[in-house]
Amino acid sequence: MTAKDLSKDEFFYGHKACAGCGGSLAVRNALKVIGKNAFAVLPAGCMSAVGFNFPQLCFANNAIISTFAGTASMLTGIEAGLRAKGATDFTAVGFAGDGGTADIGIQALSGAIDRNDNILYICYDNEAYMNTGIQKSGLTPFGAKTTTTPSGKNIHGNIRPKKNMFEIVSAHDIAYSATASIGYMEDFLNKVKKACEIRGTKYIHVIAPCPTGWGIPVSNTVEIAREIVDCGLWYLAEYENGEFTLNHDPKEFTGVVEYLKKQSRFRHLTDDDIQIIIQSRDAKWEKIRRDWRR
Amino acid sequence: MAKKFLSGDEAFAEGVKLARPQVISAYPITPQTIVVERLSEMVENGSLKSEFIHVESEHSALSCAIGASAVGARAFTATSSQGLLYMAECLPYASGGRFPIVMMNANRSTALPWNIYGDQRDSISQLDSGWIQAYAENAQEGLDFALMSYYIAEHKDVSTPFMVNLDGFVLTHTYETVDIPTQELADKFLPPYETDNRLDIENPKNMAFSAGPEHNFIFKYKEHQALLNAKKIITEAEKRFADIFGRKYTGLLETYRTEDSDYILITLGSIAGLCREIADNLRAKGKKTGVVRLRYLRPFPTEELVTAVKNAKAVGVLEKDISFGNEGTVFTNVNSALFQAKTVIPSYNFIGGLGGKNISHEDIENIFDLIENGAERVNFIGIEGGD
Amino acid sequence: MKPYLREKKNFGFSDIPGSTSFEAGYLVSVNSGWRSIKPVVNMEKCIGCMQCYLYCPDGAISIENKKAVIDYDFCKGCGICQKICKLNAIEMEAER
Numbered sequence: 001m002t003a004k005d006l007s008k009d010e011f012f013y014g015h016k017a018c019a020g021c022g023g024s025l026a027v028r029n030a031l032k033v034i035g036k037n038a039f040a041v042l043p044a045g046c047m048s049a050v051g052f053n054f055p056q057l058c059f060a061n062n063a064i065i066s067t068f069a070g071t072a073s074m075l076t077g078i079e080a081g082l083r084a085k086g087a088t089d090f091t092a093v094g095f096a097g098d099g100g101t102a103d104i105g106i107q108a109l110s111g112a113i114d115r116n117d118n119i120l121y122i123c124y125d126n127e128a129y130m131n132t133g134i135q136k137s138g139l140t141p142f143g144a145k146t147t148t149t150p151s152g153k154n155i156h157g158n159i160r161p162k163k164n165m166f167e168i169v170s171a172h173d174i175a176y177s178a179t180a181s182i183g184y185m186e187d188f189l190n191k192v193k194k195a196c197e198i199r200g201t202k203y204i205h206v207i208a209p210c211p212t213g214w215g216i217p218v219s220n221t222v223e224i225a226r227e228i229v230d231c232g233l234w235y236l237a238e239y240e241n242g243e244f245t246l247n248h249d250p251k252e253f254t255g256v257v258e259y260l261k262k263q264s265r266f267r268h269l270t271d272d273d274i275q276i277i278i279q280s281r282d283a284k285w286e287k288i289r290r291d292w293r294r
Numbered sequence: 295m296a297k298k299f300l301s302g303d304e305a306f307a308e309g310v311k312l313a314r315p316q317v318i319s320a321y322p323i324t325p326q327t328i329v330v331e332r333l334s335e336m337v338e339n340g341s342l343k344s345e346f347i348h349v350e351s352e353h354s355a356l357s358c359a360i361g362a363s364a365v366g367a368r369a370f371t372a373t374s375s376q377g378l379l380y381m382a383e384c385l386p387y388a389s390g391g392r393f394p395i396v397m398m399n400a401n402r403s404t405a406l407p408w409n410i411y412g413d414q415r416d417s418i419s420q421l422d423s424g425w426i427q428a429y430a431e432n433a434q435e436g437l438d439f440a441l442m443s444y445y446i447a448e449h450k451d452v453s454t455p456f457m458v459n460l461d462g463f464v465l466t467h468t469y470e471t472v473d474i475p476t477q478e479l480a481d482k483f484l485p486p487y488e489t490d491n492r493l494d495i496e497n498p499k500n501m502a503f504s505a506g507p508e509h510n511f512i513f514k515y516k517e518h519q520a521l522l523n524a525k526k527i528i529t530e531a532e533k534r535f536a537d538i539f540g541r542k543y544t545g546l547l548e549t550y551r552t553e554d555s556d557y558i559l560i561t562l563g564s565i566a567g568l569c570r571e572i573a574d575n576l577r578a579k580g581k582k583t584g585v586v587r588l589r590y591l592r593p594f595p596t597e598e599l600v601t602a603v604k605n606a607k608a609v610g611v612l613e614k615d616i617s618f619g620n621e622g623t624v625f626t627n628v629n630s631a632l633f634q635a636k637t638v639i640p641s642y643n644f645i646g647g648l649g650g651k652n653i654s655h656e657d658i659e660n661i662f663d664l665i666e667n668g669a670e671r672v673n674f675i676g677i678e679g680g681d
Numbered sequence: 682m683k684p685y686l687r688e689k690k691n692f693g694f695s696d697i698p699g700s701t702s703f704e705a706g707y708l709v710s711v712n713s714g715w716r717s718i719k720p721v722v723n724m725e726k727c728i729g730c731m732q733c734y735l736y737c738p739d740g741a742i743s744i745e746n747k748k749a750v751i752d753y754d755f756c757k758g759c760g761i762c763q764k765i766c767k768l769n770a771i772e773m774e775a776e777r
């Protein structure tokens with residue numbers, strides 16, 4: 001899919017997300033692919049906070065806020081309810097952030113995948129609890145400074161690596177899962193489109209930078225979302241029919257140091273810290289290139 | 295109608311079946327589990343057409359039911375005790391969103407200490423969650439509540455979720471002969487669920503939104519009004535029920551020989567039968583005793599209660615509940631209703647049955663004696679060695 | 682189809698719905714006040730490649746007659762469009 005193939009309709013519009021918000025771009029374009037028959041569920045978090053303040057209601061399609069933990073379980077209920085009432089032409093789609101997905105919502109998500117409910121779950125990952133003011137989530141990467149993982153003399157930001165949600169979800173033998181980045185929009189759109197055509201549970205994990213939380217200029221959201229892929233700290237992949245496929249295999253990575261130093265959340269990192277990040281990237285890619293289809 | 299010998303849980307499942315819920319979200323917990331087991335069998339054998347969802351937690355059970363209700367489907371779930379507390383976040387969510395979900399709760403003690411037996415601390419702790427709360431006395435009433443609850447909850451003037459409570463084990467696992475109405479009559483009683491409070495492709499909605507301080511207050515006020523409206527709709531539902539099925543119910547509360555009573559015991563749930571029996575025994579000995587059984591705690595039978603007890607010399611409230619550091623919550627509600635109506639008579643609180651402790655004939659005789667002769671404000675019955 | 686500004690902006694007691702359910706895409710306020718800088722399209726350079734439209738987080742850019750058109754009511758002035766444009770057809774100018 002390219003921009004030309006997208007619906008001219010705007011389904012997420014007039015919202016109060018920060019300027020340059022990556023999450024809102026992911027939601028906007030995914031809905032343009034899914035279309036007017038989307039039943040969107042958004043848990044408590046950035047996108048619900050900026051999109052649903054009565055009487056300013058920013059979704060043109062059917063949309064509802066769920067409890068923080070309840071994205072997947074509410075999707076299940078919506079899908080079952082519509083089916084019970086005889087509806088056939090609709091897509092139940094969830095948009096949850098990294099905390100809502102990898103932390104508080106992981107149990108309900110696991111349950112939905114276990115039942116193979118016919119839903120699409122999109123995690124827009126901005127790598128911390130941004131709505132409450134940049135606290136560490138299970139998807140905050142190693143070394144990142146957040147308001148609950150400060151950097152000081154003793155501890156240099158987050159001490160744990162990012163939870164591997166893509167493979168956790170895939171380990172359920174899910175019908176379809178994929179990673180994406182808003183920096184590679186066509187790839188993301190194609191994956192959303194593909195997911196809409198598959199029955200069962202679908203999961204797309206899209207990197208969606210937050211300028212406020214990452215400490216970058218608001219105009220750099222898309223650029224940094226490309227760079228995280230180009231430097232190898234994120235990858236574009238799919239899981240389907242029991243197999244992992246790498247969609248994009250960079251011949252040469254761009255600099256990790258350059259990527260990190262553009263963001264104030266990483267600016268405190270020492271050379272040793274950066275070496276840990278590079279080593280873990282290389283170890284991951286060694287496995288990817290060895291085990292996944294390319 | 296067919297007569298069957300069923301446990302309270304099984305009877306309730308039969309009532310749910312008659313209500314034709316379109317989505318059932320199920321998670322096991324003792325002593326509720328039999329309800330969802332029976333429903334799963336009905337779905338399997340084709341006697342009930344419903345989407346049966348095996349959720350992975352009670353939080354998801356109610357969240358799923360909310361999702362189903364948000365697209366206009368009739369939804370059912372059931373829980374108990376720890377499960378009710380685990381889903382607690384979703385309770386005001388369902389009522390604030392005005393989703394008329396019906397949930398059965400098997401009243402059970404809450405940990406710690408762990409205990410699977412019946413008391414009412416689980417549901418009473420959620421009294422402020424905005425749900426209608428009813429308490430059945432026997433399996434037949436449970437079955438009838440299952441059907442009637444949907445009529446009341448889904449009524450456009452109410453549009454509020456409904457929790458039906460059955461005492462754990464004492465009611466959920468005790469067998470009785472119950473009348474099961476025919477599906478034809480059940481359909482006549484309960485029309486399909488129709489609402490505008492739903493996501494709809496033809497008429498898209500944004501739902502379960504935020505509302506700032508000005509608007510929020512109005513939403514809350516309207517939610518309160520809806521619960522008060524339920525009083526009228528409960529009467530309407532019971533009349534309709536009696537017309538169709540021939541069984542009569544008495545609204546928010548049920549009185550027993552209260553007209554000329556000097557001493558009245560107010561209680562709720564399955565213990566009421568024993569209380570009536572003791573009241574009869576005492577009447578035979580010349581005491582004027584009666585019983586009020588609260589069928590609903592929300593909406594609370596404020597006026598009905600005052601009417602029932604205003605000529606009594608003293609009242610007692612027997613409940614399987616305690617609000618630690620104060621008194622039983624039912625007692626607080628009763629006193630407030632009486633005081634506001636300027637019906638100031640001595641009232642005593644009797645806390646019993648916590649963790650399933652048996653309440654005996656002697657206990658109830660003793661309670662009536664204490665109501666007559668005076669007692670402490672709060673009395674834990676059957677405790678020895680306490681103050 | 683898209684959410685749009687409505688005439689009725691104030692909601693009193695009787696306008697408040699009984700449930701938390703309301704017409705989708707109901708807008709009562711714009712976002713133009715957020716900007717300190719604004720994108721301006723150079724119509725001579727713009728070829729309507731749609732990249733700015735594709736990457737605008739606010740959906741505030743449409744392509745009309747093969748040119749980018751910005752909805753200044755809802756543009757927040759983030760400048761992603763200017764960065765993304767390979768033809769340098771968008772410039773950020775100070776709001777005054």
